[in-house]
Amino acid sequence: MKCAVFGCTNGYKKSAVECSLFTFPTNPSLARKWMKFCRQGKGFNFKNCVICMDHFEREDVVNNLQYELGFANKRILKRDVVPTIYKVQVEKQKITEEQPSDRVRRRENRNILSEAPTSHEGFSKRRLLKNGAVPTLYKDNVEQEIDEATKLENKRIVDELLKQYDADLTKAEELKETTIDISENMDEDIEDFLKNEHTLIENQESQNPLHVSYTQNSGEVSDTEQKLIELKRANDALQKENSQHRIELAAAKRILIGEQRRHRYAVQALSKRLTIVETQKKNYEKKLESIFSKSQIEMIKNGNSVSWSTSDIEAYKVIYTTNSTIYKFLLEKGFPLPSIRLIESSSPSPEISKIIKRVQEQEQDQNQNELQQQDADLYEEEQQQQSPSSLQSLMDHSYSEEIEFEILNE
Ligand SMILES: [Zn+2]
Structure with a gap:
């Protein structure tokens, strides 16, 4: 079996350990992508074809490490992976030297064209074709070429990164060795070491944008915490004040x-007294x-009118007629009696x-x-x-008798 990618010779010579071969996927659209990558032209049938692992990224293989360590029988591709590495650059040179194919020639022509100044750059008004030039590209192919260019660029970047990684690795190993050396003298330098490391970490942190934010x-x-503490303090003060107020309020309530109780008792006592006084008043009135007539009582209450x-x-x-004096x-004493004028002016019935x-007769009789x-x-x-008896006493008596007589005559 040989790799189906145009220009790739892998498959015949190399063992599977060096270079695994992958059969085409069963998914038709994915298989078409693989087919395009192969650049075999029209009439290419991918059945029973394979593509070697050189055209895939290392990450495209699921179990690289397991395979290399002997835990897996074969390399397995991830799902929906498409070959991206067109690794015929080296071989291409060889092929070109031996017998430059139409395809290679075409690419060379295109390179020349792309390097030439274009019309919009101001060097010529029109694009001119070379003598004997024949249209060769379908649009699909152009896209493929662009893809290839980016893939090559990606590859270059990956290679550079790998180089960088290798360099870093060697540096790290060197550092490891020096660290071990240091660790032997650590008892002496431990403080300085820790200090340096600490400042180093601090610097790294302060330079880190994440750290800044x-x-x-x-x-x-x-x-916010400070504010919170202040608010809490204010709240505590308010609560203290509040409890103080509550105590005062309770005292005031008590x-x-x-x-209220005292007033109620006072009111009760007063109402008791009032009933007593009212009964007394009623008794007096009775x-x-x-004793008196209605008019007299009214006079006692209201005065003269x-x-x-x-x-x-x-x-x-x-x-009055009986004894006006x-x-x-009695009138002078304030007894409720009709005035003398009123009595004198009234004609008795x-x-x-x-x-x-x-009454007058009776009085006279009595007299x-x-x-x-x-x-x-x-x-x-x-x-x-x-x-x-003594004369004197007789005399006295007659004298008094005379006087009495006089009074009676009056
Ligand atoms: Zn290949």
Whole structure:
């Protein structure tokens, strides 16, 4: 079996360890990509064809390491991988020297064309074809050429990177050796060593953009933390104040409740007293009503402006006519009585007049009876005093008798 890529001779001579061969994929679109890569022209049938591993990136093989260490029987490609490395550059030279194919010639022509100044660069107005030039490229092929160019570039970069890697590796190994040397003297230099390493790390960190952003963020974080602490402190102060207020409030509440209780007791006591006073008042009023008339009670309550009923006036007229002196005395004392003017101006009803007359007659009778009685008494006394007693006492008695007589006549 030989590699199907145009110009590649791998497959005949090399063993599988040196160069594995991969059969075409069963996926038709992927197989077409592989086929294009082979550049075998029209009529190329990829059945039973292979492509050697030189055209694939090392990463395209899943199990390179296992294979190389003998853990796998064959190399296996990753899924959907396409060959990218067109490794006929070296062989191409040989082929060109031996017998330059049409294809190689074509490429050489193209290279010359691409190196020549183009129209838009200002050297000529039109593009001119060489004598005997024949159109050879389909569009697909152009794309393929461009792909190839980028692939070659990629390869170059990879080679450079590998070189760099090798160099780094050797450097690292050298460093390892020197580190081992240092480690023997570490007891002496340990402090300096650690210090240097520390500063080195610090420098690396400060140069690292990630580190910068981290320190910026950490600055913000510490600012926020500071603010948070301040807010917490303010909150604590407010809470303390709040609890103080709550205590004060509770004390005020307690005082208020005490006051309320005291007031309630006071109100209860007052209302008790009020009922007592009201009953007393009622009793007084009852008593007053039993003694005085309505008009009189009104007068006691309100003063002088009272409209007297005729029955009142007539009743008190009796008292007035009987003894005007006593009536005047009572009026002056503030007894609730109709004024003398009112009584004098009122004409007594015949019934009352009769009563008055009768009262006056009775009084006269009484007076006469009294006089008679007095006379009788005097007579008796005279009889008793006719016994021999002192003259003086007799004289005195007659004198007093005379005076008494005078008074009675009046
Ligand atoms: Zn090959």
